[in-house]
Structure formats: C-alpha cells, structure tokens
Amino acid sequence: MNAAEARLRIEELRRELERHRALYYREARPEISDTEYDALERELAELEQAFPDGSTEDSPSRVVGDDRTEGFETRRHRAPMQSLDNTYSESELRAFGQRLAKLFGDVPLSYVVEPKIDGVAVSVTYEQGRFVRAVTRGNGIEGDDVTANVRLIPTLPERLAGDDHPDVVEIRGEIYMTLQEFRRLNTARQEAGLEVFRNPRNLAAGTVKLLDTAEASRRRLDVVLYGMGFCSSPIVAAQSGIHDKIREWGLPTVEKFWRVEGIDAVWTAIGELDRMRGGFAYATDGAVVKLDDLAQQREAGSTAKAPRWAIAYKFAAERAETVLRRVTIQVGRTGVLTPVAELDPVQLAGTTVSRATLHNHDEMRRKDIREGDTVLVEKAGEIIPAVVSVNLALRPGESVPYVFPTACPECATSVVQSPGEVAWRCPNPDCPAQVRRRIEHFASKACMDIEGLGEAMVDALVSKGWLRSIADVYRLRREDLLTLGKSVERSTDNLLAAISASRTAELWRFVHGLGIPGIGSTSAKDLARHFRSLAALAGAGEAELLAIPGFGEKTAMAVRAFFNEPANQILIERLVDLGVAPTVPEASAGGGSEAFVGRTFVLTGTLQRFTRDEATARIEAAGGRVSGSVSKKTSFVVAGSDAGSKLDKAQKLGVRVLTEEEFLALWPESPQSS
Numbered sequence: 157m158n159a160a161e162a163r164l165r166i167e168e169l170r171r172e173l174e175r176h177r178a179l180y181y182r183e184a185r186p187e188i189s190d191t192e193y194d195a196l197e198r199e200l201a202e203l204e205q206a207f208p209d210g211s212t213e214d215s216p217s218r219v220v221g222d223d224r225t226e227g228f229e230t231r232r233h234r235a236p237m238q239s240l241d242n243t244y245s246e247s248e249l250r251a252f253g254q255r256l257a258k259l260f261g262d263v264p265l266s267y268v269v270e271p272k273i274d275g276v277a278v279s280v281t282y283e284q285g286r287f288v289r290a291v292t293r294g295n296g297i298e299g300d301d302v303t304a305n306v307r308l309i310p311t312l313p314e315r316l317a318g319d320d321h322p323d324v325v326e327i328r329g330e331i332y333m334t335l336q337e338f339r340r341l342n343t344a345r346q347e348a349g350l351e352v353f354r355n356p357r358n359l360a361a362g363t364v365k366l367l368d369t370a371e372a373s374r375r376r377l378d379v380v381l382y383g384m385g386f387c388s389s390p391i392v393a394a395q396s397g398i399h400d401k402i403r404e405w406g407l408p409t410v411e412k413f414w415r416v417e418g419i420d421a422v423w424t425a426i427g428e429l430d431r432m433r434g435g436f437a438y439a440t441d442g443a444v445v446k447l448d449d450l451a452q453q454r455e456a457g458s459t460a461k462a463p464r465w466a467i468a469y470k471f472a473a474e475r476a477e478t479v480l481r482r483v484t485i486q487v488g489r490t491g492v493l494t495p496v497a498e499l500d501p502v503q504l505a506g507t508t509v510s511r512a513t514l515h516n517h518d519e520m521r522r523k524d525i526r527e528g529d530t531v532l533v534e535k536a537g538e539i540i541p542a543v544v545s546v547n548l549a550l551r552p553g554e555s556v557p558y559v560f561p562t563a564c565p566e567c568a569t570s571v572v573q574s575p576g577e578v579a580w581r582c583p584n585p586d587c588p589a590q591v592r593r594r595i596e597h598f599a600s601k602a603c604m605d606i607e608g609l610g611e612a613m614v615d616a617l618v619s620k621g622w623l624r625s626i627a628d629v630y631r632l633r634r635e636d637l638l639t640l641g642k643s644v645e646r647s648t649d650n651l652l653a654a655i656s657a658s659r660t661a662e663l664w665r666f667v668h669g670l671g672i673p674g675i676g677s678t679s680a681k682d683l684a685r686h687f688r689s690l691a692a693l694a695g696a697g698e699a700e701l702l703a704i705p706g707f708g709e710k711t712a713m714a715v716r717a718f719f720n721e722p723a724n725q726i727l728i729e730r731l732v733d734l735g736v737a738p739t740v741p742e743a744s745a746g747g748g749s750e751a752f753v754g755r756t757f758v759l760t761g762t763l764q765r766f767t768r769d770e771a772t773a774r775i776e777a778a779g780g781r782v783s784g785s786v787s788k789k790t791s792f793v794v795a796g797s798d799a800g801s802k803l804d805k806a807q808k809l810g811v812r813v814l815t816e817e818e819f820l821a822l823w824p825e826s827p828q829s830s
C-alpha cells in the first residue's frame with residue numbers, strides 16, 4: 157500500500173469506526189461484533205503508525221466512545237472513566253507484563269485478574285454512605301445522569317452497609333441483564349413486531365437510557381461493581397482491597413477474582429476464568445488484568461485513552477464458516493415473520509449449529525445475505541448464533557438476491573408492515589401457524605402447563621382439524637385421540653387428565669396464556685393479583701389498568717383492546733362454558749390480610765426482624781407487590797433504621813410511611829409465627 161492509498165484507508169476507517177461507536181454506545185444496536193470492531197481499530201492504529209501525518213492524536217483509534225444522548229442531564233465524573241487496551245493474544249499479554257516488570261526493576265508484581273463484564277459502564281456515587289447518583293461513562297469526562305433507572309435495580313442498596321465509608325465515593329461497574337430477562341423481553345418485543353435486541357448487553361444499554369421510568373421498571377437490570385473511580389479519603393491500598401470493600405459495603409461484586417504473582421500465574425488464572433465464566437450471571441468477553449498495588453498503578457500512569465497498569469485480554473468469540481442452504485420463514489404467534497438461516501451443520505462453542513436467526517428483512521438486506529452463500533456464523537458466549545457476514549469470494553455465480561415473501565408462507569395472506577415496525581406480519585388470525593403457536597403458548601409450562609401438549613402434539617391436532625383455537629383444547633375427545641397411533645391409551649388418558657386439571661389453573665397462568673401483547677408472566681401476575689377474577693379483569697377500564705404499578709399507557713391499551721375484541725370475547729365465553737374457571741389462591745392463606753392485596757410496598761432502610769428478601773417474600777405471599785422506587789402509586793413505604801432518600805421522597809409525595817412495628821401490625825398475627 158502506498159502513502160496515498162493508506163491515507164484514503166485511514167480516512168475510511170476513521171469514519172467507519174466513528175459510525176460503529178455511535179451505533180454501539182448511543183443507539184445500542186451495533187451492526188458488527190466486538191471482534192470485528194477491534195480488528196478495524198487495530199488496522200487503523202497500525203496504518204497510523206506506519207503512515208503518520210501528525211493528526212493521529214485525536215484520531216478515533218485514540219478516543220473512547222461517547223454514549224451521551226438527548227434528554228439526560230450531563231454530570232461530570234470526579235475522576236475520568238477510562239477505557240482499556242485490548243488484546244486477543246498471549247504474547248501481547250506477556251509484553252504488557254514485561255513493560256511493567258521493566259518499569260519496576262524486576263521486583264515480583266502482584267496482579268488481580270477479574271472477569272471483563274460485557275455490560276454498560278456506570279459510575280455510582282455514594283455520599284455519607286447514601287446512594288445519590290448513577291452516571292454513564294459518556295465521553296469519559298462527563299456522562300448521562302441515569303439515577304432514576306439505576307435506582308430500580310433491586311440489588312443496589314440505598315445505603316452502604318457498616319459505618320466505615322468515605323464522605324464521597326464513586327464506584328465503577330457494569331450494568332447488565334441476565335439471559336433469562338433478555339429472553340423474556342425479547343420474546344415480548346418480537347410478538348409486538350418491534351426490533352429484537354441482539355444480545356443482553358444491547359438491551360441493558362437501551363433500558364438504562366429509557367426516559368420512561370415506568371417502562372424501565374418493567375425490565376429488570378442488575379449491576380456488578382469492581383472499581384473505585386474517586387474516593388474522598390484513602391481507604392484501601394490495592395485493587396483486591398477494593399473488591400473486599402465493595403463486598404463489605406453490601407454491594408454486588410464479581411463472583412470471583414484472582415490475586416496472583418507474575419504473568420505466568422496471570423495466564424493460568426485467565427484459563428480458569430474462561431472455564432468457569434459460563435456459570436456467571438452476566439456475559440463476559442474477557443479478563444481484565446490489573447496491577448494490584450494502587451501506588452504502583454499511580455506510578456505506571458496512563459496514556460490518553462487507557463491506563464498502563466491494566467489490560468483486557470479478550471476471549472475470541474467462536475466463529476465458523478458454513479453454507480447457508482436455505483432461508484425459511486417462521487410465523488410467530490402474532491403473525492410476525494422471522495427469517496431463519498438453515499445451515500450446513502457446524503461445530504461452534506461446543507454445540508452443533510444448524511440454524512441461526514437472520515433477525516428481519518431489513519437486516520438481511522443490509523448484509524445482502526443470499527441462499528447458497530458461505531457465511532460466517534458467530535456464537536458470542538451464550539447468545540443465539542447469528543450470521544455475521546457473507547464471504548463474497550465464495551458466492552456462487554448464479555446467486556440472486558433473496559426476495560422476502562410478500563405472502564404468508566403458511567396461509568398465503570398478503571403480509572403487512574405497520575408504520576414504525578421493522579417486522580412484517582401475516583394479518584390473518586386464523587393462519588394455521590399462528591393458531592399452532594397460540595395453542596403451544598397457552599399449553600406451555602410458563603402458562604397453563606399442560607403436560608403432553610407440546611409442539612409435536614399441537615401440530616398433529618391442528619392438522620387433523622381438531623384444534624382451531626385454545627377453546628378446542630377442552631373439547632378434545634378420547635375416541636379421536638386414540639386414533640392417533642398404537643398403544644396411545646395411557647398417554648391419551650394422561651393428556652386428558654392434564655387438560656382437565658388446567659381448568660382450575662391459577663388466574664395469572666390463564667391470563668399469560670391468552671397471549672395479550674406485552675403481557676408476560678410478571679404483568680399477568682400483577683393483573684391477577686389486582687383483579688382476582690377473569691370477569692373483573694375483562695371489564696376493567698383503562699384508568700383502573702393504569703393504576704396498577706408498572707402499567708403504562710401502552711400495556712393498559714393492549715389489555716383493553718384484547719378484551720374489547722369481539723372474537724376474544726367469544727373465545728372467553730366458550731372457555732368458561734367448557735368449564736375453565738381460573739382460580740386465585742386465598743391471599744390470607746399466607747398469613748396475610750386485605751391490607752396487602754393489590755397494594756405496592758417499598759422497603760427502605762434496615763429492618764430488624766427480617767432481611768429485605770424475607771420481607772418481600774412475605775408481602776408477595778400475602779398478595780402485595782414490592783417495588784424498588786417510590787411513586788404516587790406506592791401504597792406504603794416501610795422505613796427501617798437509616799432509611800434514605802426513599803423516605804424523603806415518600807414524605808414529599810405524601811405516601812404513607814410505616815415503621816417496622818406498624819408494618820408488623822398489618823398482619824392479623826405476627827408473620828414470623830406463620
């Protein structure tokens with residue numbers, strides 16, 4: 157490459173990197189994987205070194221991203237939030253060790269090795285032991301104030317435990333979403349025709365930046381803390397001490413870190429981390445290696461972008477090339493069409509992968525993915541395999557662009573796209589694919605839990621014409637079922653018994669099973685708890701629905717629209733006629749009273765008689781609900797000793813505050829005696 161070509165490529169890389177950083181940090185919808193981004197960044201750094209032109213100081217390869225977005229207050233960090241140098245190679249890790257060994261005159265160096273959490277960087281400030289603020293990294297100097305959403309994280313305490321804390325401390329960590337929560341929310345998004353998030357990190361980033369706190373409160377975030385950015389008084393001398401302090405203060409911390417001497421032991425620890433990280437609650441994409449001694453850290457110093465005393469060793473995402481034989485289209489419960497890549501089976505991250513999601517039509521078009529292409533498939537950690545790119549050199553000569561169907565592949569109805577949605581859907585509610593999915597969902601473990609009525613059985617019964625709606629489940633005839641195969645007597649009787657038992661399933665299971673858009677199991681439980689009968693729920697007005705904590709306009713409208721729909725009214729009538737009578741367990745069975753049913757509690761401060769988890773379990777068992785933040789809809793704030801800002805807020809909003817004694821008095825008898 158000559159100098160002119162290099163200049164062009166450098167310009168192009170800078171523009172591309174800038175665009176990818178905006179997609180990753182600001183919009184939480186990256187188009188390329190971290191590995192691809194790192195490779196571009198590396199290419200730029202190498203070119204800049206080989207062809208310097210004096211403008212590299214502020215080049216994108218030297219700057220951190222910027223996540224600041226419209227609508228948030230900007231706050232300055234007391235100490236900058238830096239990024240880390242990355243490597244994928246053992247030899248570069250060893251070179252890092254050698255640089256430090258040289259600097260410190262070959263004295264044995266202690267390192268800490270900890271997981272590199274694939275989350276959203278956050279700085280949380282505690283003043284006088286009280287949580288006051290949470291700020292995103294932003295541009296490293298100042299970030300967005302996301303206190304309102306971070307406050308909702310149930311594991312982040314309002315107050316630090318113990319009394320050994322500095323006046324002001326900025327604690328650094330990552331916000332993440334568990335895989336389970338990610339799946340729950342993405343399923344709902346897909347059903348609602350919204351673009352699904354690619355991985356938990358992107359969904360966590362999108363959630364932290366929600367301006368609608370009610371919506372944020374319906375998504376569960378978690379946080380893990382691992383560092384100290386600023387501390388008003390020196391309280392620890394080592395990174396390992398910071399981990400100890402974080403734990404001592406009752407803050408969520410990494411499951412494991414290693415304190416080791418020398419780079420050989422660092423390498424061994426990285427191997428151990430790689431073997432165990434699959435069991436962590438959060439996704440990890442590498443190890444962070446830090447000098448343990450804080451005085452040594454200061455001496456080693458930093459470059460403009462990253463400290464010299466730390467490095468991130470990234471685990472390579474597992475990738476493989478394979479041939480995409482065919483694109484199939486799946487039709488979901490609400491008619492959403494999802495393209496799926498049918499692949500030549502390939503070994504990836506210990507499993508055989510033969511299908512990968514292609515997300516949606518837009519995404520396929522952007523990547524120009526065609527049948528017959530050789531594609532690169534990546535499985536980053538535990539995330540669903542995805543097609544990363546196409547190997548154009550191997551594209552067959554006769555290849556043609558993929559044409560997304562304009563008619564439903566199941567029922568031939570013309571597909572439609574609603575404004576603002578990326579998904580195309582089949583608008584025919586009687587589409588056999590939708591019918592199958594609706595019945596499967598209704599019978600699933602998470603809903604009515606009808607054993608024996610899984611995918612294959614539903615398929616068979618729908619194609620026989622015996623099931624056209626969920627109501628038909630309760631009209632299945634023994635003599636028909638017996639014709640399905642030989643020696644099916646026992647399984648038929650088991651299935652009929654399971655169906656019969658489901659008539660009195662708990663109300664929330666039934667409500668979840670109806671498949672109302674946006675109503676997952678948590679909202680279904682809220683509805684069941686609040687209305688306590690199907691009739692009351694079906695007749696509820698929008699205002700009453702909006703009064704349920706955590707219910708916003710969209711959810712309330714979806715519920716109302718569902719019960720207003722004449723076809724759904726007929727369906728419910730038929731179910732009731734067939735003996736379906738969902739039940740609600742007596743609230744008082746748990747030792748509770750009317751004081752709890754339909755009420756929202758916020759716990760703050762330290763309670764003497766029980767831990768927060770115990771108190772939460774008791775309240776829920778008695779029919780109440782526990783929330784992490786105080787609003788006008790809060791029924792009671794239970795204030796223990798050292799209650800913090802939630803108490804102030806309750807007083808400001810005029811929410812009733814209970815002492816622990818008053819709280820205990822809500823039970824007819826002491827909850828501890830039950």
Ligand code: IVH
Pocket residue numbers: 237238239240270271272273274275276277278330382383444463466468
């Ligand atoms: S230390 C000055 N430790 O990774 C040192 N960062 O790619 C700053 N990250 O900006 C960071 N896990 O957002 C550190 N155990 C860990 C980490 C970690 C994840 C993030 C952090 C950082 C980014 C760099």
